[in-house]
Amino acid sequence: MPSLHANTGMQQIVDFILELDKLKGVTRKVRPLGLDRYENSAEHSWQIAMLAASLAPFAEPAIDINRVIAMLLVHDIGEIDTGDTMVFAESGWDERKAAEQIAVERIFGVLPEPQSAMFLALWREFDEGKSAEARFAHAADRAMPVLLNLANNGQSWRENGISHERVVGRIGPPIQAGCPAMWKYLETRLEEARRQGWFGA
Amino acid sequence: MPSLHANTGMQQIVDFILELDKLKGVTRKVRPLGLDRYENSAEHSWQIAMLAASLAPFAEPAIDINRVIAMLLVHDIGEIDTGDTMVFAESGWDERKAAEQIAVERIFGVLPEPQSAMFLALWREFDEGKSAEARFAHAADRAMPVLLNLANNGQSWRENGISHERVVGRIGPPIQAGCPAMWKYLETRLEEARRQGWFGA
Numbered sequence: 465m466p467s468l469h470a471n472t473g474m475q476q477i478v479d480f481i482l483e484l485d486k487l488k489g490v491t492r493k494v495r496p497l498g499l500d501r502y503e504n505s506a507e508h509s510w511q512i513a514m515l516a517a518s519l520a521p522f523a524e525p526a527i528d529i530n531r532v533i534a535m536l537l538v539h540d541i542g543e544i545d546t547g548d549t550m551v552f553a554e555s556g557w558d559e560r561k562a563a564e565q566i567a568v569e570r571i572f573g574v575l576p577e578p579q580s581a582m583f584l585a586l587w588r589e590f591d592e593g594k595s596a597e598a599r600f601a602h603a604a605d606r607a608m609p610v611l612l613n614l615a616n617n618g619q620s621w622r623e624n625g626i627s628h629e630r631v632v633g634r635i636g637p638p639i640q641a642g643c644p645a646m647w648k649y650l651e652t653r654l655e656e657a658r659r660q661g662w663f664g665a
Numbered sequence: 666m667p668s669l670h671a672n673t674g675m676q677q678i679v680d681f682i683l684e685l686d687k688l689k690g691v692t693r694k695v696r697p698l699g700l701d702r703y704e705n706s707a708e709h710s711w712q713i714a715m716l717a718a719s720l721a722p723f724a725e726p727a728i729d730i731n732r733v734i735a736m737l738l739v740h741d742i743g744e745i746d747t748g749d750t751m752v753f754a755e756s757g758w759d760e761r762k763a764a765e766q767i768a769v770e771r772i773f774g775v776l777p778e779p780q781s782a783m784f785l786a787l788w789r790e791f792d793e794g795k796s797a798e799a800r801f802a803h804a805a806d807r808a809m810p811v812l813l814n815l816a817n818n819g820q821s822w823r824e825n826g827i828s829h830e831r832v833v834g835r836i837g838p839p840i841q842a843g844c845p846a847m848w849k850y851l852e853t854r855l856e857e858a859r860r861q862g863w864f865g866a
Contacts, residue, residue, distance in 0.1 A: 474723075474846060474847070475850075478850070481716050482813075485697050485712070485816075486699075488704070489697065498690065506708035506711045507707035507711065510688075511689075511707065513738055514739075517784075520780070522675075530731035530735075533738075534731075575719060611679055615686075646675065649676075649679070
């Protein structure tokens with residue numbers, strides 16, 4: 465009865481894409497410029513995919529920018545179950561990663577193959593952070609909230625008591641490792657921001 | 666003085682990505698499931714990129730799914746200047762397209778080359794809608810609000826007085842042209858929705 469199977473997988477894809485709608489309700493700590501609300505993880509995922517694409521000329525020649533973009537589109541999907549945790553959280557990082565792993569197995573598991581395994585592999589590659597593509601993706605992901613904070617007079621740093629030292633110590637190494645030109649730019653801007661008093665104590 | 670130019674283009678990329686932040690404030694007519702607000706065009710762009718990636722096994726073999734995803738990430742950026750217009754608007758479509766063209770030339774013009782020309786070419790390919798990639802991208806873009814409406818008991822169709830006939834007439838041909846399996850699925854679901862009374866008069 466092949467006609468019964470003509471749309472095999474379509475309902476699963478629909479179930480998956482509607483499940484993803486929940487990422488629009490996961491809020492982060494930065495406000496979009498000029499808006500009186502917090503950013504959500506869905507629009508953030510779009511913006512960092514655009515940032516990575518815009519930074520492509522700064523990527524090592526061997527980097528597959530399409531895989532970077534795909535990783536960035538899926539990297540926060542586990543937050544549907546776990547919520548967003550600020551990168552400056554001091555503890556609970558391992559527990560959070562374990563919970564996110566369970567979450568993405570559930571969510572990508574809604575899909576048929578090969579899509580389910582493909583998205584899970586992208587998520588894991590980002591999570592491990594070892595490939596050149598994953599390092600470039602991490603640099604875009606870490607740089608974006610810094611760029612928004614620099615344009616927002618340090619809004620989320622001040623609201624959450626984050627110091628200049630903590631920002632530089634936490635985001636400097638991954639951005640330097642993934643996109644040295646971006647770190648060179650940010651280092652100067654962050655030093656200016658420190659002089660302006662845009663950090664927490 | 667080469668060192669002065671070491672970050673050539675970085676400030677332009679930063680200016681561009683902060684300009685893109687405005688797309689988070691462009692609202693559409695559908696509400697995310699379970700949220701008491703309208704969807705914005707940034708999170709929509711993320712979701713349709715994920716829909717296209719999830720539908721990849723339904724694409725013709727020659728389709729470059731990465732170009733589809735890139736097109737979907739940039740296709741709504743002109744709305745930063747023009748706002749969103751519902752696909753069911755009866756008139757003003759040509760004027761709107763001309764205004765969007767001017768908008769994307771301004772916005773992508775913030776970037777250095779080759780990024781500026783690359784994004785503009787992607788936007789134009791989507792706008793023209795002729796390549797197999799553009800047709801597949803249009804199918805994902807048109808299908809997504811229908812899927813949300815079907816999950817929302819026809820929320821935006823009822824709020825905006827959109828009939829079953831108008832939905833089928835406007836979105837059927839582009840979805841059929843770009844992703845026939847998706848249209849086959851939606852045709853049945855839309856007929857069920859009509860019987861449920863989920864459309865406007």
